Amino acid sequence: MAAIAVFLIVEAVPALQANQGSFLGTLTWTPNNTEPSFGIAALAFGTLLSSLLALVMAVPVAVGVALFISHYAPRRLAGVLGYVIDLLAAVPSVIYGLWGVIFLVPLVQGPYEFIHEYLGFIPLFGGDSVGGHSIMTASIILAIMILPIIAAISREVFLQVPRMHEEAALALGATRWEVIKTAVLPFGRPGVISASMLGLGRAMGETIAVALIFPATFGISFQILAPEGNSIAANIANGFAEAGPIGRGALIASGLVLFIITLLVNTAARLIVARRKEFSGAAA
């Protein structure tokens, strides 16, 4: 682990020294020029924005799916569905990427234009033009990819809610939703949070699917429908083949940043789970 960090740093230092721009501030990525200049800001921004958007879309749906399987679907169907969700979690990411670029990108063009036309006054949907190769599309694909993981873990946690807690709620005269609200969700919350964080980490590290979607522009913009956007991982995948020695170093430096960000997210997840322990079912 430490070795990973050390070697990434060692290989990144020469490139960082050659950097004519500021690694944190520069908004371009031209490390292969005679005067190399590159900065992480735009890439880190794209990574965070697309992943967070994906999380916002995926978590409610994933919790819904998990509840459907654990508490709403008929028992026999639930077993099959759980199995299907597990299988979907195993579908390789490159396949989602392929699906996204061939199927989703043309599909979303129309809706994007519609939203742009009527909601364009909201900065989020504004911009000069809209297109399928945008942050929004990347986020949708990321959301679809992390959904099975979050749903699978959440379902697991919901099923672990002791039967007697649910019966306690039922015996107080709770409706199904109220049983879920009083007994299931509080018990499952730490599990759902850590599943979401895991999903967030996955989304940020996801490379191939977003590399196929992002048009590899540089810049910081909240216009999520505009045909621009990039992420650390996508930039590595797209830029690696053409990179010279400095270029590789620059990419490795960006990978180091990604490593640190995911490390922070995962640690945060563990802390959240640990802090909830006092009130968790483990104490009972």
Next chain:
Amino acid sequence: MTAIQHAPAIRRISTGRRVKDKIVQGLVYLSFAIAVVPLLSVLWLVLSNGFARLNMEFLTHSMRNIGARDAGGGAYHAIIGTLEQVLLSSVISIPVGLLTAIYLVEYGRGGRLSRAISFFVDVMTGIPSVVSGLFILAFWILALGMPFSGFAGALALSILMMPTVVRSAEEMLLLVPNDLREASYALGVPKWRTIVKVVLPTAFTGIVTGIMLAIARVAGETAPLLLTVFFTDSINTDPFDGPQMGLPLYVFDQSRRPTDVAIDRAWAGALTLILIVMLLNLVARLIGWWRSPARR
């Protein structure tokens, strides 16, 4: 408690509560529908487009001398590459992962070293695949001056595979009841023989299932290969020398080419990949089912 006059008849629950219950039920069904549609669409497109192009030629030919616009060609070189890389990474990470898990459960229970290992395994689980590729690139290829090769890819994959193997094996070993171990000790069996003869066989199916799932997961990884195996259109059966291909890489490569024939090849490659991954998953479940206590 104040006395209540005559007890009321069985009250209906309030409309508000009933409506809320129904709304939530609707939302849950809706979210399930939302989730299922794109996932089905992915599977359907892969199946329908993939089968159009998946044939013996695709499985037995490489892409050598076939341009992006040419029809024909196949993924033979990529399939060979994927199989070799996954096999190599399994050879590296399964023994290491298994021994680590055994140490954690049987020897290091709660000690400082085992807690440290446990922590690192947790952190390693969260490493993005592209970072593991970068690490092997920085360490193996740039620092040690090794060439791009299938073996380098296998190294990157084992970084991803090892924590998964450790975690699943650890869970399975923890499920082995302590009574079994104590029963064995009580017969005067030394600890290492207890582990080999009693604990491991008991947890065997669970461990195998976990390993198969870990293999299935790394078989679909693209990003680390991109940085360590590089590309080739030719067949290279030697994983220790020169660029290889991998199926995920093949799909990625073909789908970036803007021609219909390349896209068709990408779909066929995706289908092959899904079939391999699903097959591994299925084998894992079958092993789990075959030895499950419920069946005895």
Next chain:
Amino acid sequence: MSQQIQVSSLDAYYGKHKAIEDISMTIEPQSITAFIGPSGCGKSTFLRTLNRMHEVIPGARVEGKVLLDGEDLYAADVEPVSVRRMIGMVFQRPNPFPTMSIYENVAAGLKLNGRYARSEMDDIVETSLKGSNLWNEVKDRLNKPGAGLSGGQQQRLCIARAIAVKPEVLLMDEPCSALDPISTLAIEDLMSELKNQFTIIIVTHNMQQAARVSDRTAFFNLAGQGQPGRVIEMDDTSRIFTNPSQKATEDYITGRFG
């Protein structure tokens, strides 16, 4: 605020398996009724049919009538949720909500049934905790997790939770089987106090307990191996334990079988 319960020819099933058959009885208000009998004879199943908790188990269903003050709980237009609101339940193992504090546990049922002002809620929580003889022990730590209490305290917390919504009837499914003798005594004392307000029905394996606390006792037994459970005899507790009319009852309470 307690009401009479009349059960007529009630059968309960788990899937195809018939667990209890043809049970009819009348339970008077403001009394304690005990169900005794060997394990697996359907006492708990029958108890759970009284507040429609039986049907939450997949595949389980009920045939027959349960009248609460003349109204059929199993009528087509009656919602199980509102039945459970009127007929509270205490379980074999104490089951406070692990994610909630002591206060929130007691208030859990109230929060489901409409809005209360904070002060009103405080009053009800205090009365309920006093009603379950727990107030003095927990009044200084109402915001601590309920799961941190001892087993006996947890069970009394669950009773407080059940009586906070002011049900008509309180069902208790072996409420003391997971508790030590001292906690058991505390709960038994509590039951005698609570019967002034509620109709109490208790399932117990402890014959002395049934004899100590209940006014009437019903003896359940299987009709035969693999047969559904039935009520063999139901009478005043003193009579059941001194002069039962059935041979099987006498055998059971004198310990000759079961």
